Amino acid sequence: MLKVPDHQVAGHRARDGRLGPLIDDAGRFYKPLQGDERGANEVSFYASFSSNTKIPDHIKSFFPEFDGTRLVEASDGSGMQTHLVLQDLTFGHVNPSIMDIKIGSRTWHPQAPDGYVHRCLKKDRGTSSLPLGFRVSGARIFKSTESGYWEPENRLSIQTLSADEVKLLLKSFVSSNTSEEPHMKPDCAFASTVYGGSNGILSQLVELKAWFEDQTIYHFYSSSVLMMFEKDLASSGKSPRAEIKLVDFAHVHKGNGVIDHNFLGGLCSFIKFISEILTTPEDSSADSLVEDAQRNHIHSENGSVYDVSLN
């Protein structure tokens, strides 16, 4: 029996009878094929990537496992539809904190038609993508069993964060005090175990970066790095299962002998944000943002300072 996933942070959702992804209880994620060439493109990427013997195993582990396509009953009641069968990345997780980071200052590929280019360009200019080289496209941060999760009130606000706001969000993501005292300076209690260390997020990102400095097979437009961990494990001193995965390949194109300089540049920018948190957790730029929020009461009902649309 397929069901709606609990932990989705971005993309179309299968709630309220709409078309969206489903999961089963064996760890599979069923993503409905987008009707136009995007669906076909994503299938063809997964087929090519999963069978490509030139991709090292440690790089393949950054991608969801692929198990072909299957006809299943769509979540919107429209009957049997083709779905990509992928690994359910949150399978076995209890209360994962998740962020979805769309990488690249440009979400369109060089040969895209003018209309598409201008729509994407407008969005890239209107969000963090152009200034930062990436934009946060979703977040779901576990607070506590009592309080549940923090989520942004609307999806646009989180896509338009400034550099300082992104820094604050990335700190809160690994802090123990995001929940009850939202205006307190995030304590970055789990930064060293989640972002740092030889198995942490930063080290995985750097591994991914090394591949992007070299590989000229694929260019990833509008793909995301998903980053997740279990706060309860971190709190109890256990390994927090911190990991990154790449997702969303409807706009992957051939590299034609050139590295994916757009993705790589954005990835390096994101890496710099994470490494700054590890090297200078006491950096004052985020402090002033917290103070601003306290002074101006720029916060949503659940007390978050992130729901600030900057347009």
Next chain:
Amino acid sequence: MLKVPDHQVAGHRARDGRLGPLIDDAGRFYKPLQGDERGANEVSFYASFSSNTKIPDHIKSFFPEFDGTRLVEASDGSGMQTHLVLQDLTFGHVNPSIMDIKIGSRTWHPQAPDGYVHRCLKKDRGTSSLPLGFRVSGARIFKSTESGYWEPENRLSIQTLSADEVKLLLKSFVSSNTSEEPHMKPDCAFASTVYGGSNGILSQLVELKAWFEDQTIYHFYSSSVLMMFEKDLASSGKSPRAEIKLVDFAHVHKGNGVIDHNFLGGLCSFIKFISEILTTPEDSSADSLVEDAQRNHIHSENGSVYDVSLN
């Protein structure tokens, strides 16, 4: 007495009574200030950069020395005009081979006005910038004392090269046989001494890259890496004086705490091209291009295969 430089490969030239840069015989390069905010912006960049104590010396050495501004007689006879006083990068060189590589897939900054964005975007899409992350904006390759220099017949053709054509040009740049047998496969005779080695171009580019992975002070739009060496020295087994310099800072903007992901991505792409020549000089993609040129006689009167406009 100021005079017109011999070795300029890109930008406005002071020939035929037009406004362009001048040099003196003490190693200084006089660049006329562009009349609009570009001139002021370039002065302010040089002033900021040269006095910034956070820039390490080994990075400063990649930039022309700056000696303020001076009123000198302009090359177009329009009287005294303000010029930037910079280091003449070719001073002391005899027959330098030079290439000018404009780095970045995007030559406009995020806050630029729409009209400017669309003009730049059109050029970035119509040249190598968007697909490759950089475009060759000038080249002057020393052939021999008898034959002089190879230069592209027109400036647009060299800006629109494909990945394979750029690879061929970068090979010819460090070959002994670019001159007399232009359709011969470039022998890459000087690749290991010019591109390779601990003081070579690649090692300098990698040093520059490390700085760009970290620095969040400046974003360089439409700036170039200039790459040069002396073929005669290389031929006679001496150190070829291979070096890179960054030039053209009329469009430098504040980094505001974010790395220059656009420049960095393009720089990494260029690095990949150079390192591929060192690791796989026998790569066949350029061979087929040479064969195509031989078969189809796509070459200019002086026998070059580069003068192929790809629009």
